[in-house]
Amino acid sequence: MTSDSAEMQAGRTRDPDLTARILDETARQLGERGYSALRIEHIASAIGSGKTAIYRRWPGKPELVAALLASRQQTGSVPDTGSVVDDLVEHAWQNVQNQTFSGTDAETSRIRSAMVQPEVYELYSTDFLDKRRRIGIEILEKGVRRSELPEDTDMQLVLQLLAGLVLYRTTLGQEATTRDQLQRVVAALVESPPRRAAG
Structure with a gap:
């Protein structure tokens, strides 16, 4: 098992709000740096998580940002x-x-x-x-x-x-x-x- 996988599994156990924390940090970094400078590894590092925790939820940066936008708006x-x-x-x-x-x-x-x-x-x-x-x-x-x-x-x-x-x-x-x-x-x-x- 990779260190990222271990961190992700531990994160799921200890932190049921990990998805919300990922989205909140994505919003912060997106607002601060813009889309082109946004990096999955920077988001993971900022919340103390492995990258796998993010990639298991969203395949890449476009999917993560689209999910963020949808989460901040109401249908x-x-x-x-x-x-x-x-x-x-x-x-x-x-x-x-x-x-x-x-x-x-x-x-x-x-x-x-x-x-x-x-x-x-x-x-x-x-x-x-x-x-x-x-x-x-x-x-x-x-x-x-x-x-x-x-x-x-x-x-x-x-x-x-x-x-x-x-x-x-x-x-x-x-x-x-x-x-x-x-x-x-x-x-x-x-x-x-x-x-x-x-x-």
Whole structure:
């Protein structure tokens, strides 16, 4: 048995919160150093664990960072206010909360930069963003069934517009997004939604 394996097994016995400690240290080092400088061995060393403890949970750095991002954000649930506008506002507000990271501006910027690394984004999209999209689609489909939206509403574009607004304001604009702003934007989108192209 390697020393890493021995440390990992001992760590599982003595420390049931090892996964949480790995993720917390990953967040700290990611915010401090950025994605390119993040090293599994540095994380393991900082928490007093062997590398195997990390590799048995995640095959590599992209998987670890994608898991970290998903662990710090909430998928949310399908709201049911009876109004597609109010439901979409709730959905978009979850985007706002998910884009709010603790730490300095520089640390937050490094964490957000990790999200768009191709190898991380592919995993993060499959594990988290796809679930968020499905919730959004369900909200819009309910709106269609209640005749609040036309059947040919371009649902993907509506969701992308809302997500893009929040992402732009929190990253490039570095502006807080309020519920009132979301309410006005969503109301305008529902009043005149983008439509799917014919054919």
